[in-house]
Amino acid sequence: MSYEQFAYLYDELMQDAPYEEWVNFVKEKSQKYQVDGKDLLDLACGTGELSVRFAKEGFSVSGVDLSADMLAVAQAKAQEQGLPIPFFEQDMASLEGHEEFDIIGIFCDSLNYLKSDADVIQTFASVYNHLKDEGIFFFDVHSTYKISEVFTKQTFADAEDQISYIWNSFPGELPNSVEHELSFFVLDEQTEKYDRFDELHYQRTYPIQQYSDWLDDAGFELLEVCADFETKEPQPNSERIFFIARKKPSL
Structure with missing residues (x-):
């Protein structure tokens, strides 16, 4: 994708x-x-x-x-x-x-x-x-609370018919930073199969x-x-x- x-x-x-x-x-x-x-x-x-x-x-x-x-x-x-x-x-x-x-x-x-x-x-x-x-x-x-307590070392997921995702968050190397590893699964209506798309996001506050x-x-x-x-x-x-x-x- x-x-x-x-x-x-x-x-x-x-x-x-x-x-x-x-x-x-x-x-x-x-x-x-x-x-x-x-x-x-x-x-x-x-x-x-x-x-x-x-x-x-x-x-x-x-x-x-x-x-x-x-x-x-x-x-x-x-x-x-x-x-x-x-x-x-x-x-x-x-x-x-x-x-x-x-x-x-x-x-x-x-x-x-x-x-x-x-x-x-x-x-x-x-x-x-x-x-x-x-x-x-x-x-x-x-x-800083959200980065360290809400995001860090947490996994979020959602499963829908068209789009599903798995979102893992890990501590970043620097203070008050986080790395988000996201995997999306999107339905291809023509093949009726799911395509996977991976993203890595970095945030720091x-x-x-x-x-x-x-x-x-x-x-x-x-x-x-x-x-x-x-x-x-x-x-x-x-x-x-x-x-x-x-x-x-x-x-």
Whole structure:
């Protein structure tokens, strides 16, 4: 199975993801922090599911992802719904050729796929350079608790008629990192046999204070840290941490 086929498979596997909660979160917090414009950059946009939803809510959306196959799915999805969303194949740590945006978001724990401190630091700098003064940066990450207690040394599985999977998670070599070994079994309706497709994914996170320090170093004012789509402060067992930061004007 090609990665392009996996890109279509991704939407099937993620159909229960709380996309509307991400959209509502951004809308509510943008209003709270008085963001005037609606130019939004969806970094690591994948198959464009959030990009499309933001566009339907009146945002002027652009999408960036490193995977050409994911972007092909995103472009087809936007065209099918008549949405003029431009998509670009770029690394979020080295954006170039874009106008400045009112809002930049890295959603669905995509930041956790960066492998080093330097990658995160460079991404924050890249986001800063592409935000308007006073622009807002949203991102969410897995908590250290989720990486170490929920994922590590766990096996997840699901068996459906069309798609089944086995997902094993192992500790990564670096602190607060995890390796996911995924095997998918997808029904080929012509042969009535299942094709197997294997994927290896690596994720790494950091303590909240580390992200806060990097944001400060990059020139951001940290406005809010919350967890699990709620307004309360993160708890020891919170799984998804949300950061909202404002670009300080350069001197």
